[in-house]
Amino acid sequence: xxxxxxxxxxxxxxxxxxxxxxxxxxxxxxxxxxxxxxxxxxxxxxxxxxxxxxxxxxxxxxxxxxxxxxxxxxxxxxxxxxxxxxxxxxxxxxxxxxxxxxxxxxxxxxxxxxxxxxxxxxxxxxxxxxxxxxxxxxxxxxxxxxxxxxxxxxxxxxxxxxxxxxxxxxxxxxxxxxxxxxxxxxxxxxxxxxxxxxxxxxxxxxxxxxxxxxxxxxxxxxxxxxxxxxxxxxxxxxxxxxxxxxxxxxxxxxxxxxxxxxxxxxxxxxxxxxxxxxxxxxxxxxxxxxxxxxxxxxxxxxxxxxxxxxxxxxxxxxxxxxxxxxxxxxxxxxxxxxxxxxxxxxxxxxxxxxxxxxxxxxxxxxxxxxxxxxxxxxxxxxxxxxxxxxxxxxxxxxxxxxxxxxxxxxxxxxxxxxxxxxx
Numbered sequence: 003x004x005x006x007x008x009x010x011x012x013x014x015x016x017x018x019x020x021x022x023x024x025x026x027x028x029x030x031x032x033x034x035x036x037x038x039x040x041x042x043x044x045x046x047x048x049x050x051x052x053x054x055x056x057x058x059x060x061x062x063x064x065x066x067x068x069x070x071x072x073x074x075x076x077x078x079x080x081x082x083x084x085x086x087x088x089x090x091x092x093x094x095x096x097x098x099x100x101x102x103x104x105x106x107x108x109x110x111x112x113x114x115x116x117x118x119x120x121x122x123x124x125x126x127x128x129x130x131x132x133x134x135x136x137x138x139x140x141x142x143x144x145x146x147x148x149x150x151x152x153x154x155x156x157x158x159x160x161x162x163x164x165x166x167x168x169x170x171x172x173x174x175x176x177x178x179x180x181x182x183x184x185x186x187x188x189x190x191x192x193x194x195x196x197x198x199x200x201x202x203x204x205x206x207x208x209x210x211x212x213x214x215x216x217x218x219x220x221x222x223x224x225x226x227x228x229x230x231x232x233x234x235x236x237x238x239x240x241x242x243x244x245x246x247x248x249x250x251x252x253x254x255x256x257x258x259x260x261x262x263x264x265x266x267x268x269x270x271x272x273x274x275x276x277x278x279x280x281x282x283x284x285x286x287x288x289x290x291x292x293x294x295x296x297x298x299x300x301x302x303x304x305x306x307x308x309x310x311x312x313x314x315x316x317x318x319x320x321x322x323x324x325x326x327x328x329x330x331x332x333x334x335x336x337x338x339x340x341x342x343x344x345x346x347x348x349x350x351x352x353x354x355x356x357x358x359x360x361x362x363x364x365x366x367x368x369x370x371x372x373x374x375x376x377x378x379x380x381x382x383x384x385x386x387x388x389x390x391x392x393x394x395x396x397x398x399x400x401x402x403x404x405x406x407x408x409x410x411x412x413x414x415x416x417x418x419x420x421x422x423x424x425x
Contacts, residue, residue, distance in 0.1 A: 037059075038163075074369075074384050081418045083386045092392025092412035096399075097158040101406035101420070102130035105178045106398075107156040107165055109140065110415075123154055125167065127178045138175045139181035147325055152208035153395075159214055167222045169208025190228035190240040196255035199226065211262040211272065219267040221281060227254025229272065229279055229286045241286045243279060259352060259396060261314035261324070269319030273311040313353045313364075314395070320333040325351035325364050345372050352396035361404035363419070365397040371409055371419075389413040 040123035074083060098104035109123040125141030126133045137421025140154075152169040156180065165175045166184075174395035200207045207225075214220040222230040227243040244253040264270035268283030278289045316322035324334045328349055329342040345351075349366030360376030370382040386409055389395065395412030401419075410416040 027380040030302065042249075051239050057126055072389065077383050077385065079146050079419050080255075081174075081420075082381075082386050083415055083417050085413070085415045092389070092395045093398070093410055093414050094153050095155040096408055096410045096414070097156045097164065097248050097404040098128075098400040098406065098408050099158050099160055099162055099401050100419075102128075102255060103155055103158070103178070103402075104128040104408050105158055106133075106410060106414070106416075107166055109152065109155045109168070121178075123166070123174075125156070125166070125178070125181070134179065137179050137181065138231065139176065140168070140172070140184055153210065154214055155210055155350055157212050157214050157220075159217070161217065164219050165212050165216070165220055167210040167212040169210045169224060171224075173212075173222065176384065187222065187242055188231050188237055190230075191242040193227070193242050193244045193251050193325075194249075195252040196226070196244070196253050198257070199253075200257075207257075208262050209256075209258065211260045213262045213264040213270065215264040215267050215270075217335045221262050221264050221272070223260055223262045223268045223272040223274060223279065225254075225256045225274060227274055227277070231281065231286075233267070237355040243274070243277065243286075243288050253315045257408075259312040261311065263314050263316040263322065265316045269316070270320055271314055271316055271322050273314045275311070311340075311349060315354050315356050317356060317359055321359070323354060324361065325354045325357065325386055327351065330354075330364070346370060346382050349382060353399045355399050355401040355407065357401045361401070361410075363399050363401050363407050365399035365409050369397060369409075369411060369415075383405075385409055385419075386411055386415045389415070 006021040006022070025050070044164035046335075055350050058382075063361075077121055093106050093108045096104055096106045104123050105127050109121065121140040122138055124136040128134075132201045154166050154168045156164055156166045158164040161194055162178050163175065165173065167173050168310070170186050173187060174181050176178060176182055209225040210222055210247060211224075212222045213219060218234055220232045222232075228240055229243070230240045231238045234298075242253065244251045246252055249306035254274050254277055260272070260274045264281070267280075268281075270281035271284075272279040272281075279286050280289060292376075311324045311326040314322060314324045318334045321333065323330055326342055328346045328351065329344045330351075331339045331342045333339045346366050347366065349368055349370050350365050351366045351372075354362060356374070362374035364372045364374075366372075366382070368384070368388050369386040370384045372382050373380045386397070389412040392412035397409060397411050399409045401407035405421050407419040407421075408416055409419075
């Protein structure tokens with residue numbers, strides 16, 4: 003069964019989660035302060051200013067005793083940290099197409115822990131004021147069954163039209179509330195398993211990324227080096243990438259997040275470990291990264307794979323940005339990528355969202371965000387706490403415009419940003 007059999011919409015739409023080139027200079031200060039309370043079941047507090055780089059004078063003290071307070075400053079433009087009621091598994095991805103429409107997806111009872119157990123695939127939708135009850139796109143697996151879903155990722159475009167891809171090789175679509183039954187992706191060409199791949203059921207083994215340029219074009223990649231393309235109502239033959247040739251070929255593998263961004267039906271760029279894949283409208287090809295894994299700080303996170311790119315976003319077919327460890331690299335018209343520049347000195351960046359050329363936001367594992375204004379990166383600002391239950395998943399950020407972004411960790415703690423009105 004193909005995705006065309008489950009798509010019920012016909013209007014085309016443009017991709018709202020684009021990206022931009024991001025260049026180099028960033029202050030090395032990480033802004034900290036007193037801890038703010040995590041308020042459950044409430045709506046975001048209206049920002050006191052539209053200037054994102056200015057710290058508000060009001061700092062709210064914590065009402066929740068902790069042994070290690072999380073330093074979060076109430077910053078202009080940002081709500082206080084809030085929280086949904088987490089579903090059976092940790093939140094793995096969020097996608098926003100406006101300040102009144104965001105979808106967060108989750109799956110797995112303990113994705114970040116040692117057991118890596120998996121529960122139902124769930125989504126929650128946000129209408130600008132409150133979160134819905136969980137909407138299930140995938141039931142919990144029965145005992146002994148294939149462990150699905152694993153680390154689901156979501157992308158939404160106007161309509162709304164949303165697509166979810168699982169690391170277990172399934173894809174589902176819907177309007178954010180109602181979901182069609184997931185269908186399996188066609189098997190990719192078989193390559194020898196990478197010896198560093200821990201195998202299904204282990205943390206970091208099953209990751210995927212999805213991007214849709216229109217309702218009729220989407221691309222999916224996974225961290226085993228497979229690329230899937232849905233074009234004009236049908237799936238093209240998947241492609242597999244690895245090292246070596248013939249019987250000795252070994253599949254790519256990257257522990258942790260991978261990324262793909264499709265600004266057009268004829269242009270996608272994906273990042274899988276230390277490889278970049280490019281789609282030209284008819285086929286995928288591979289290029290090498292412009293840096294080596296040793297450029298990232300290997301001591302910051304024992305569980306992190308040093309140097310593995312974690313996210314990519316492309317504003318146009320010629321302009322893309324990658325976050326990698328504590329830095330960013332970009333390609334703007336030229337075939338080569340810029341050297342990695344540090345933008346988050348003490349952080350491990352998990353995601354990036356750039357709705358236009360003059361605005362980017364990247365988020366790291368510790369709940370810090372870094373913002374690009376078209377010329378420079380601002381210093382990191384902490385907006386949500388570190389996940390304490392569903393650890394190891396990372397932080398997701400999605401910006402529908404320069405006027406609205408949402409940042410969420412694996413526990414479901416989130417904050418919203420309201421910036422200047424787009425002009």
